[in-house]
Every structure is written in structure tokens, then in C-alpha cells.
Amino acid sequence: MEILVPILTAAVRSGTPILYATLGEIVTEKGGILNLGLEGIMLLGAYAGFAVSYSTGNPWLGVAGAFCVGMILGLVHSFICVTLKGNQVVSGLAMTMFGTGASSILGRDYVGVTIEGLHRFPIPLLSDIPVVGPAFFRHDALIYCSYGLVVFLCWFFTSTRQGLYLRATGDNPRAADAMGISVARTRYFYTMIGAGIVAVGGAHMSVAYTKMWAEHMTAGRGWIAVALVIFAIWHPARAAFGAYLFGGVEAFQLRLQAAGTTIPAPILMMLPYLMTIAVLLFISIRKGKGIIFGAPAALGLPFFREERD
Amino acid sequence: MRLSLKVEPRLETSRLLGLMIPVLSLVSALAMGAVFLHFMGVSPAKAYSTIVRASLGDAYGISETIVKAIPLTMVAIAVMLAFTMLIWNIGCEGQIFMGAIAAAAAVRYCFVDNRLVMFAIMFVLSGIAGGVWAAIAGFFRAKWNVNEIITTLMLNYVAINFFNYFIYGPWRDPTSLGFPMTPLFPDTARLTCYCGTRVHAGLILALLLPLVFWVVLRFTRWGYEIRVMGENPKAAGFAGMSYVKNVVLVMFISGAIAGVAGMCELSGLQGRLQAGFSGGYGYTAIIVAWLARLHPVGIILVSFLLGVLLVGSETLQIVMRLPVSSMLVLQGLILFFVLGGEFFRKFRIRIVTGGGHRASPEALKEGE
Known part of the structure; x- marks a missing residue:
């Protein structure tokens, strides 16, 4: 138990950026839009969060800034995918390239600078529970927000009218259209909100986790999040489980390196990526071929509303 | 109104x-x-003129652009080939690295002092390494419908870490003063360069491959089969074509091309494994393939165009500190x-x- 607690704590801390990214992508994909640009959005979110925190001294403004940047990127993606009916995979790749490049140009003056960032804020009483307390309730407030977001999204998707409209748009846009829901408007809205959440994940890395900016600091977490959405079968609570699992693997390999293991660092660093493949393989074999349960049926397909004269 | x-x-x-x-x-x-660029505090006029001057301004610049276009063309053909079956090979970057590792292993462990034999070994091994790396993702995709975009991409990170393992660990040159690199290849394992520039014999492959695949896809039975399969896997299944077999095969060839591109880059240009070996050719090639609308001959042209950008970006790094x-x-x-x-x-x-x-x-x- 004594060894487990620090690993669990670290798992939650390093899993949170992935969790935000996964939740954002779930929101986007529920509406039927596939956004593969998470890596780029996270990087620009991390940059925006850092830059705004640095210049205003207020990390929460940084998080808000990251959310806005994410929304703008989501707007671009939905313009291409919804209005221009472009290929969603290519648009996502373009977003990744653009975000990686733009964040490295914009962030070139911030390399090596540190900020105070978000402080740890143990929740009284809850943080005294053995094991669970230190693992979940001795973090920064942005991590607590992610717990709230998981609960909110679970409720929102299944128990609200708006959530139903969103799912209808992703599962059967033609039926949603017949119900009087604007497919285009719904997809625009949730792609933007989703991208905003993804960017907050990036901001968590720079504002709360590392408290600094570095080029390519997300190191593939955006892509891991894309895989986790499938692992989570589009369910927010399972997404949290998956994200902490990955956070745990990362924390574990860092701890092994720090402990001076004989296993070379590059081999240990392969772990999260190999695990992503293993997880994806496991899910796909178990579900068999065909439609994976929970996947929005119209995911990745543009919607053509027939013109009526 | x-x-x-x-x-x-x-x-x-x-x-x-x-x-x-x-x-x-x-x-x-x-x-x-x-x-x-303007809003990011970079003068666009200066940036663009630097790019053009560096890449097209003189014979040396043009030769450098060709040097970049060589791997781009080859890898874009790899991307294009997989995409004829509607399979995304985003993993060319990793396949390039695996090809390079295999070629370096060939030079290290089965060195033959004959250029032709040496290159035959390097060519085959790098092709197999890149091919197998891609075929893994292809097999998962065909057999269990595992999303190949994610698996090929994750395999990139694995391959790059594998590469780092060798250059930081067992293959590091003891005389490199701690720099992560392997010893320089002997001349027998280096591709010929032309006219005193860095343009190497990989150019021949880069010009041949698009033509070969244009012919294969247009005029052969197998080319026709995989095009049909890309458009309608079900119909192809009814016609007795095996989807799994062909996806694995196409991914193997696609990866093999990327692997060989890695070998050319290694023995034609750098001569040793070192950190930052491929500057994202695997990703840039995706743009090449799309801009060329998946046309093999168009790919040569677009590769040259993007070569201009790549040469330019290296110069921008020096001149404008970007x-x-x-x-x-x-x-x-x-x-x-x-x-x-x-x-x-x-x-x-x-x-x-x-x-x-x-x-x-x-x-x-x-x-x-």
C-alpha cells in the first residue's frame, strides 16, 4: 500500500491532461465529428494557458484563454468538416501540424521560463481518507474540475434533452434533422466545446503539472486520447479509468527511471504507446468486427441535407 | 430582393x-x-524570400531541395499505395526509422566489402524492417478492425524510442565524445553522390517508384484488385479477393518503401544514425500525397515543392532563429x-x- 499511494497520486496528476482531451473528444464524437487534431489543440492550449498565466499572473485566466483558443480551433475544424464537408481525418492531421508548428513559434520566447501556476489545494476531510485521500483529493483545483466534468457529462449525455439531441445528431443525423434539430449547428457547437475542453487538458500540463512551456510537451498524449475514446466506448467514466491507467504507466516508468533501473530509458518510454496498441487490440478483438457498441453511427461522415425548393 | x-x-x-x-x-x-507569420512576430516577406533564396536561389539550393524531395517522393508513394485501399498509413515516420535501424544493423553485423552485395543486404533488410512494422498495423486492421491511424502513429513513437535506445546505448560511437550517434559508415556502405552535391543515388529510386506504381495500379490485375477493394471491400470479397491478405501485403509494401527511404537517407546523406534522424518526412509525405491527389507522377512534382519548404525551414532556423x-x-x-x-x-x-x-x-x- 505504501508504494501504491505515490503511484496512484502521480497517475491522477499525469492522467488529467489525457482525461480532459479524452472527454473533449467524446463530446465532439458524440455529435458525429471525428477530430484527430487533439495533439495540436493540446499544444496550442498548453501554450495559451502558459502565456496568459505568465503575463497576467492568474493561472485561471490562462485556463480560460486555453479554452477560447480551443474553441477557435474547433470552429476551424467544424467549418471544414460541416460546411465544406471535407475529409475529417485530413483536417485533423492538418490541425495537428498547424498546432505543433504554431505553438513552437509562439512559445519560442517562453522556453526555460517558469510560472507559479496552480497550487495544490487539499480538500479538508476528504484528503484525510487513507489511500483515496492522497490519491484523489490533494491536487490542484483543475483536477477537481475534471471529476466534476466526468459526472456532468455522464448526466448530460443520458438524462438531458440537449444530450439526447447531441446523440441523435451523431447516430442518425437524418432523423435528428427530421426532428427539427439543426445538424450543422449542433455539430459546430459541440466540436467547439469539445476542442475547448481538449485545450484545457493542454493547459493543465503547462499551468499545473509542469508549470513551464516546452516544445512538443504533450508528446503524443493527444493521440493516446483518441485511442482512449475507443477504449472508453464513448463513456466519460470509463474515460477517467483509462486516463488514470495511462497516467499510472507513465508515473511508473518515470519512477523506475528515477530508482536507477537497469532497463534503458527509451525502452521504458515505449510503454504508454505499446499499451495504447494493446488496449485497442484487446477492445477490437473482444467486440469482434463490425460496429463497436457505443460508437456514434454517423461518426466521420459528412451530412448532406437535401435541398428543397 | x-x-x-x-x-x-x-x-x-x-x-x-x-x-x-x-x-x-x-x-x-x-x-x-x-x-x-506576421501575427506571430515573424516578417512574412523576409521569411518567404529567405525560403525561396535558400532553396531555389542557386544550384546548391536546388540540389538541397532535390535531396529533400527524394525521401518525400518515396514516402508519399507509400502513403498513396496504402490509401488506394482506404488504409491510412500515418506510420511512415516510424517505418523510416526502422529501415534505418535495419540498414545500420546490416553494416554493423554483416559488413561485406563489396558495394553491390552490401547494398543488396541493406536494401532487403531495411525493406523487411519497414514492411513488417507497417504490416503489424495492417494485420490488426484487416483481421480485427483495429483503427490503423492510431496503431501506425503509436508505432512511430515506439520506433523512435527504439532508435534512441541504439544511439544512446549499445551502438553509440565511443569516440563521439558522448554525442548520441553511431560511428560513420565505411565508404562501401555509402550511396554515390552526384556532381559534388549531396544528391545521392536514392534519386533514381525516387524517380522510378512513382512510374512503377503508376503502371502497377493502372495496368496490372493486382493493381485493379486493390483499387476495387479500396472502393468496395464487400464486392471484392464476393469476387473472391482476400481482403486480409491484400491489406497486409499492401501495408508491407508501403512500409517497405518507407523503410528503404530511411536506408537511402542514412547511407546517401547522413552516414550514421544520430538524434533527429528524420525531420518528419513521414508526416509531410501525407500532404504530398494529398496535394498530388494520389497521382504517382504528381507526387514527384509536389515533393519538389515541399522540398522547397523544408530547405527553407532549415535556413529560417539559422537566419531568423525560428x-x-x-x-x-x-x-x-x-x-x-x-x-x-x-x-x-x-x-x-x-x-x-x-x-x-x-x-x-x-x-x-x-x-x-
């Missing part, structure tokens, strides 16, 4: 439009890029605009008046 825009599908795209759209996409992406990855902004924008261009290829926009009837000159006059 009310005016509105009406979007309707085009039945056919004229040849002129087909050529104009990529050019216009590229021009608008560069214009948009200029705006972005990070190497900054040119990804332009690459991303080009992809965005290519997608935008696709829209105008497939649809036309008409201005409609009033109740949605076609706007005729008479109707316009009446409206006034």
Missing part, C-alpha cells in the same frame, strides 16, 4: 479547374501563412486549403434569388 447561396454537386470537373484548384489552394495557404517545426504551420495551412479546394472541385456555388429559382438576367432586372 433576397439573395442566397446554393450549393450543388458538380457532375464533372473540367481539366482546367482540376489544375487550378491545387495551385489556388497552395497560393491561398501561403497568403494565409503570411498573415499568421524552431525547425515552425514550418509545420505552413504545412498545416496547405492541408487545410487543399481540403477547402476539394469542396470547390466537388460542388459549385450559385447565387440564387428569391424562392430558390435560377438567377437569370431577366429575374435580376425584374428585381431592381
Whole structure:
């Protein structure tokens, strides 16, 4: 138990950026839009969060800034995918390239600078529970927000009218259209909100986790999040489980390196990526071929509303 | 009078439009890029003129552009080949690394002092390494429908870490003063360079491959099969073509091409494994393949164009102190605009008046 607690704590801390990214992508994909640009959005979110925190001294403004940047990127993606009916995979790749490049140009003056960032804020009483307390309730407030977001999204998707409209748009846009829901408007809205959440994940890395900016600091977490959405079968609570699992693997390999293991660092660093493949393989074999349960049926397909004269 | 825009599908795209759209996409992406660079505190005029001068300004610049275009062409063919079956090979970057590792292993462990034999060994091993790396993802995709975009991408990170393992660990040159690199290859394992430039014999492969695959895809039975399978896997299944077998095969060939591109880059250019071995050719090649609309011969042309950008970005790093990855902004924008261009290829926009009837000159006059 004594060894487990620090690993669990670290798992939650390093899993949170992935969790935000996964939740954002779930929101986007529920509406039927596939956004593969998470890596780029996270990087620009991390940059925006850092830059705004640095210049205003207020990390929460940084998080808000990251959310806005994410929304703008989501707007671009939905313009291409919804209005221009472009290929969603290519648009996502373009977003990744653009975000990686733009964040490295914009962030070139911030390399090596540190900020105070978000402080740890143990929740009284809850943080005294053995094991669970230190693992979940001795973090920064942005991590607590992610717990709230998981609960909110679970409720929102299944128990609200708006959530139903969103799912209808992703599962059967033609039926949603017949119900009087604007497919285009719904997809625009949730792609933007989703991208905003993804960017907050990036901001968590720079504002709360590392408290600094570095080029390519997300190191593939955006892509891991894309895989986790499938692992989570589009369910927010399972997404949290998956994200902490990955956070745990990362924390574990860092701890092994720090402990001076004989296993070379590059081999240990392969772990999260190999695990992503293993997880994806496991899910796909178990579900068999065909439609994976929970996947929005119209995911990745543009919607053509027939013109009526 | 009310005016509105009406979007309707085009039945056919004229040849002129087909050529104009990529050019216009590229021009608008560069214009948009200029705006972005300006807001990021970089002078676009200076950046663009530096790029052009460095890559096209003199014979040396042009030769450097060709050096970049060689791996780009080869890898774009790899991307294109997988995509004829609607399989995304985003993992070329990793396959390049695996090819390079295999080639280096060949030189290290089975060195033959005969250029022809040495290259035969390196060629085969790097092809197998890259091919197997891609075929893994292909097999998972064909057999269990595992998303190949994610698996190929994850395998990139695995391959790069594998590469790092060798250059930081067992293969590190003891005389390199701690720099992560292997010893320089002997001359027998180096490709010939032409005219005193760094343009190496990989050029021949880069020019041959597109032609070979153009012929294969157009005129052979197998080429026809995989094109059908890409468009309609079900129908192909009924016709007795094996989907799993062909996906694995196509991914193997695709990966093998990327692996061989890695070998050419290694023995033609760098001569040793070292950190930062491939500057994202695997990703840039995706743009090449798309901008060329998956046409093998178009790929040669577009590779040269993007070679200009890559040479430019290296110069920008020195002259304007921009990070190497900054040119990804332009690459991303080009992809965005290519997608935008696709829209105008497939649809036309008409201005409609009033109740949605076609706007005729008479109707316009009446409206006034």
C-alpha cells in the first residue's frame, strides 16, 4: 500500500491532461465529428494557458484563454468538416501540424521560463481518507474540475434533452434533422466545446503539472486520447479509468527511471504507446468486427441535407 | 430582393479547374501563412524570400531541395499505395526509422566489402524492417478492425524510442565524445553522390517508384484488385479477393518503401544514425500525397515543392532563429486549403434569388 499511494497520486496528476482531451473528444464524437487534431489543440492550449498565466499572473485566466483558443480551433475544424464537408481525418492531421508548428513559434520566447501556476489545494476531510485521500483529493483545483466534468457529462449525455439531441445528431443525423434539430449547428457547437475542453487538458500540463512551456510537451498524449475514446466506448467514466491507467504507466516508468533501473530509458518510454496498441487490440478483438457498441453511427461522415425548393 | 447561396454537386470537373484548384489552394495557404507569420512576430516577406533564396536561389539550393524531395517522393508513394485501399498509413515516420535501424544493423553485423552485395543486404533488410512494422498495423486492421491511424502513429513513437535506445546505448560511437550517434559508415556502405552535391543515388529510386506504381495500379490485375477493394471491400470479397491478405501485403509494401527511404537517407546523406534522424518526412509525405491527389507522377512534382519548404525551414532556423517545426504551420495551412479546394472541385456555388429559382438576367432586372 505504501508504494501504491505515490503511484496512484502521480497517475491522477499525469492522467488529467489525457482525461480532459479524452472527454473533449467524446463530446465532439458524440455529435458525429471525428477530430484527430487533439495533439495540436493540446499544444496550442498548453501554450495559451502558459502565456496568459505568465503575463497576467492568474493561472485561471490562462485556463480560460486555453479554452477560447480551443474553441477557435474547433470552429476551424467544424467549418471544414460541416460546411465544406471535407475529409475529417485530413483536417485533423492538418490541425495537428498547424498546432505543433504554431505553438513552437509562439512559445519560442517562453522556453526555460517558469510560472507559479496552480497550487495544490487539499480538500479538508476528504484528503484525510487513507489511500483515496492522497490519491484523489490533494491536487490542484483543475483536477477537481475534471471529476466534476466526468459526472456532468455522464448526466448530460443520458438524462438531458440537449444530450439526447447531441446523440441523435451523431447516430442518425437524418432523423435528428427530421426532428427539427439543426445538424450543422449542433455539430459546430459541440466540436467547439469539445476542442475547448481538449485545450484545457493542454493547459493543465503547462499551468499545473509542469508549470513551464516546452516544445512538443504533450508528446503524443493527444493521440493516446483518441485511442482512449475507443477504449472508453464513448463513456466519460470509463474515460477517467483509462486516463488514470495511462497516467499510472507513465508515473511508473518515470519512477523506475528515477530508482536507477537497469532497463534503458527509451525502452521504458515505449510503454504508454505499446499499451495504447494493446488496449485497442484487446477492445477490437473482444467486440469482434463490425460496429463497436457505443460508437456514434454517423461518426466521420459528412451530412448532406437535401435541398428543397 | 433576397439573395442566397446554393450549393450543388458538380457532375464533372473540367481539366482546367482540376489544375487550378491545387495551385489556388497552395497560393491561398501561403497568403494565409503570411498573415499568421506576421501575427506571430515573424516578417512574412523576409521569411518567404529567405525560403525561396535558400532553396531555389542557386544550384546548391536546388540540389538541397532535390535531396529533400527524394525521401518525400518515396514516402508519399507509400502513403498513396496504402490509401488506394482506404488504409491510412500515418506510420511512415516510424517505418523510416526502422529501415534505418535495419540498414545500420546490416553494416554493423554483416559488413561485406563489396558495394553491390552490401547494398543488396541493406536494401532487403531495411525493406523487411519497414514492411513488417507497417504490416503489424495492417494485420490488426484487416483481421480485427483495429483503427490503423492510431496503431501506425503509436508505432512511430515506439520506433523512435527504439532508435534512441541504439544511439544512446549499445551502438553509440565511443569516440563521439558522448554525442548520441553511431560511428560513420565505411565508404562501401555509402550511396554515390552526384556532381559534388549531396544528391545521392536514392534519386533514381525516387524517380522510378512513382512510374512503377503508376503502371502497377493502372495496368496490372493486382493493381485493379486493390483499387476495387479500396472502393468496395464487400464486392471484392464476393469476387473472391482476400481482403486480409491484400491489406497486409499492401501495408508491407508501403512500409517497405518507407523503410528503404530511411536506408537511402542514412547511407546517401547522413552516414550514421544520430538524434533527429528524420525531420518528419513521414508526416509531410501525407500532404504530398494529398496535394498530388494520389497521382504517382504528381507526387514527384509536389515533393519538389515541399522540398522547397523544408530547405527553407532549415535556413529560417539559422537566419531568423525560428524552431525547425515552425514550418509545420505552413504545412498545416496547405492541408487545410487543399481540403477547402476539394469542396470547390466537388460542388459549385450559385447565387440564387428569391424562392430558390435560377438567377437569370431577366429575374435580376425584374428585381431592381
